[in-house]
Amino acid sequence: MTGHRPWRGILVATALPLNDDLSVNHDRYAEHCAWLVENGCDGVVPNGSLGEYQVLTPEERARVVETAVGAIGGERVMPGVAAYGSAEARRWAEQARDAGCRAVMLLPPNAYRADERSVLAHYAEVAKAGVPVVAYNNPIDTKVDLVPELLAELHAEGCIQAVKEFSGDVRRAYRIAELAPELDLLVGADDVLLELAIAGAKGWVAGCPNALPRACAELYRAAVAGDLGTARKLYERLHPLLRWDSRVEFVQAIKVSMDVVGRYGGGCRPPRVPLLPAQEAAVRAATERAVAAGPA
Numbered sequence: 001m002t003g004h005r006p007w008r009g010i011l012v013a014t015a016l017p018l019n020d021d022l023s024v025n026h027d028r029y030a031e032h033c034a035w036l037v038e039n040g041c042d043g044v045v046p047n048g049s050l051g052e053y054q055v056l057t058p059e060e061r062a063r064v065v066e067t068a069v070g071a072i073g074g075e076r077v078m079p080g081v082a083a084y085g086s087a088e089a090r091r092w093a094e095q096a097r098d099a100g101c102r103a104v105m106l107l108p109p110n111a112y113r114a115d116e117r118s119v120l121a122h123y124a125e126v127a128k129a130g131v132p133v134v135a136y137n138n139p140i141d142t143k144v145d146l147v148p149e150l151l152a153e154l155h156a157e158g159c160i161q162a163v164k165e166f167s168g169d170v171r172r173a174y175r176i177a178e179l180a181p182e183l184d185l186l187v188g189a190d191d192v193l194l195e196l197a198i199a200g201a202k203g204w205v206a207g208c209p210n211a212l213p214r215a216c217a218e219l220y221r222a223a224v225a226g227d228l229g230t231a232r233k234l235y236e237r238l239h240p241l242l243r244w245d246s247r248v249e250f251v252q253a254i255k256v257s258m259d260v261v262g263r264y265g266g267g268c269r270p271p272r273v274p275l276l277p278a279q280e281a282a283v284r285a286a287t288e289r290a291v292a293a294g295p296a
Contacts, residue, residue, distance in 0.1 A: 006075050006102040007134050007162050007186060008203045009042030010220050013050040015210045015255055016064065017264050024060050028264055030071040032210075035263075040217030041209050043076035044068050045105055047092075049141070050207055050251055053080055055269040061092070065099050074100025078134065082107040086125040093129035103132045105164060105205070110142040116150060123159035133159060134186065136205075138166040148172055152179035164188040164205045165196065168246065173199035190245035194235045197223035207245040208238065211257035211265075212290060237293050240286035249275055253283045260287040 014036070017028040033044050046068045047053040047061055056064065068077045081092035081104045093104045106126055108119045127133055135154060139145035146154075146163065154160045165172060166188035173185055173196055187196045187204040197204075197220070209216040219238060222231035235242075244253040252275045255265030260283075267274070275283065 005161070005184065005202070006043065007078055007105075007132075007184065010040070010204050010206055010209060010217055011043045011045050011078055011186075012036050012041050012209045012213070013045045013048040013205050013207050014068070015207075015251065015258065015265065016046075016051045016056075018266050018269065020267075022267065022269050024056070024064065025264075026063060026067045029064065030067050032263070033068050033071040033077075036209060036213050037072050037076065039209075039213035041206075041213050042203075043078060044072065045205055046077065046079050047082075048080040048105065048136075048205075049138075050210075050254065051080070052251065052269055052272075053082070062095055065096055065101065069099050069101065075102050077101045078103045078105055080105045080107075080136070081126065082110065082136070084109070084111040086122045089122070090126045090129050093126050093131055093133070097129055097131040101131065103134055103161070104129075105134045105136050106160075107136045107138065107142055108144040108146060110144060113143045119144060119146070119150065120154065120157070120159070123154050124157065127159045132161045134162040134164055134184075135160045136164045136166070137188065140166070140168075148175040148179050151176060151183060155180045155183040162186055162202070166246075168192060170195040170199060173201070190242035191239060193220065193242065194223050194231055197231070198226075198228075207250060207254050208242050208257075210254050211261050211263060211287060212238070212241070215290065215294060234294075238290055241283070241290055244283060244286075249279060253279070256280055256283045257287045260284050261291060 017025045046064045065079045079096045083089040137146035162184035164186045184202040219234040258265030
């Protein structure tokens with residue numbers, strides 16, 4: 001891990017193991033966080049979209065952060081602190097700070113299509129918690145686009161230190177670097193990892209390593225090192241799985257992939273429903289091919 005920039009490297013947006021009654025299995029979650037680090041990942045991002053934070057109670061959400069910190073240490077944990085209101089998001093940032101985390105990840109306001117002034121005010125309020133903020137740009141789901149110019153303004157105001165870029169537009173990497181050269185770019189969608197690594201990304205907030213941490217770590221490190229021969233072969237092998245991270249059913253797909261490799265994926269809380277049979281078959285086949293081809 002990079003001490004003063006703990007968002008660098010591979011941070012896994014962790015899936016959350018649920019019991020048969022859909023209660024959170026904190027013991028399994030702690031074991032999963034430790035297993036990811038043991039297998040080449042740098043840290044975890046609890047309470048992201050992949051962690052189903054929207055359907056957790058406040059008590060569950062707080063305990064998920066505490067469980068991750070207890071398992072691998074706060075310097076390796078960057079919780080998602082998204083909330084409809086800025087005051088609530090700030091409280092989650094304070095909770096993460098008090099639990100020992102060194103950074104948090106924050107979506108823009110997403111209860112409505114926020115204007116630029118609202119976005120700036122939102123990030124300024126959460127930054128008051130005193131813990132570094134990584135912006136999360138996901139205009140597909142939030143309908144609020146943190147374009148490079150807005151990111152540069154947020155960075156200049158001291159509100160954010162990095163951005164998880166999920167727009168899918170790899171051209172933005174170069175514009176962000178021009179406008180805010182000190183703002184760290186993090187790969188936000190698994191299926192543009194190679195393109196954004198080539199463009200200078202400093203980290204990857206990743207979904208696929210929940211099932212295949214070693215292969216994903218090898219891919220990431222080859223990509224950022226410029227070893228394109230190694231990286232491209234791994235990327236082609238993993239891409240049928242990586243692209244599920246950008247689909248509506250990404251949580252279910254990654255949990256199925258975990259089940260295939262012998263981890264515990266399990267079910268999801270409503271309103272998510274299980275994959276259709278054809279979808280599940282595609283995820284299983286892609287996972288099995290990836291495992292057969294090399295390290296998992």
